[in-house]
Amino acid sequence: MGKFEVMNHPLIQHKLTIIRDKNCGTREFREVVNEIATLLAFEVSRDMPLEDVDVETPEGTAHAKQLSGKKVAVVPILRAGMGMVDGILDLIPAAKVGHIGMYRDEKTFEPHEYFVKLPNDINKRQIFVVDPMLATGGSAIMAIDALVKRGVDESNIKFVCLVAAPEGVKNLRKAHPGLDIFAAALDDHLENGYIVPGLGDAGDRLFGTK
Ligand code: PRP
Numbered sequence: 001m002g003k004f005e006v007m008n009h010p011l012i013q014h015k016l017t018i019i020r021d022k023n024c025g026t027r028e029f030r031e032v033v034n035e036i037a038t039l040l041a042f043e044v045s046r047d048m049p050l051e052d053v054d055v056e057t058p059e060g061t062a063h064a065k066q067l068s069g070k071k072v073a074v075v076p077i078l079r080a081g082m083g084m085v086d087g088i089l090d091l092i093p094a095a096k097v098g099h100i101g102m103y104r105d106e107k108t109f110e111p112h113e114y115f116v117k118l119p120n121d122i123n124k125r126q127i128f129v130v131d132p133m134l135a136t137g138g139s140a141i142m143a144i145d146a147l148v149k150r151g152v153d154e155s156n157i158k159f160v161c162l163v164a165a166p167e168g169v170k171n172l173r174k175a176h177p178g179l180d181i182f183a184a185a186l187d188d189h190l191e192n193g194y195i196v197p198g199l200g201d202a203g204d205r206l207f208g209t210k
Helices: 010-020 026-047 082-091 138-149 166-175 202-207
Strands: 004-006 050-057 060-067 072-078 099-104 111-117 126-130 157-164 180-186 189-191 194-196
Touching (some): 010 026, 010 180, 072 138, 082 126, 166 180
Parallel strands (some): 157 180
Antiparallel strands (some): 099 111
C-alpha cells in the first residue's frame, strides 16, 4: 500500500492559510501556490536514492553523494495543476513536464480527459502528478489511469496536492493502492463536489476566471 502523508511543515501551513483566504487575489494566489509547491517538492523528494561519488574540492577528495535514481517528470492535471509546475521546477530544474487535461462535469462531477502529452520516456521516470485539489478523486484516478495505460508503474508515481478531502483520498487509494499521496492539508468533507473548507476553485483563482 502506498503512503498518504500530510506535509504539515510550518511554512506550508502558513502559506496555505494565505491562499485559503477569499480575499487573496490572483497574483498572490499564483505566487503562493508555487511557493507551496516548492516546499512540497522538497518534502516529497526526501526518499530519492543517492550513490557515493568522489569529488575533487580545492582542498582534496570529498567522499560525497549524488542522486542516482530515475529522472523526474512533473505531470500537472490541467488546468489548476499548472499552478504548481514552476514551483517544483525551481527545485528540480532538469525535470521534464507532461500534461494531462481533465475537466469535471459541473453537474455530475465526472471527470473527462481532453488532452494527454507526455515525455516519450515517461515510463522510466519518477513522476510527480500535481493538482491543487483532490476532491472526489475522479480526476486524479483518471490521470493515473492515463499514465498506467502508457506503461507507467504506479509505484513510480507520487500524487501531490494542496488540499485533499477524505473522500478523494479514500477513492484514489482504492483505485491505485500502490500510489503515494501527499497533501498540504486534509480538510473536513465534500459539499456539492467542493472541498470544505478548502480554498474555492483553484483553477479559477489561479487564472482569474469565473
Ligand atoms: C478541479 C481541480 C481538480 C479537480 C478535483 O478541476 O483542479 O483537477 O477539480 O476534483 P475531483 O477530485 O472531484 O476530480 P476542474 O475540473 O475544476 O478544472 P480546472 O482545473 O480546469 O479548473
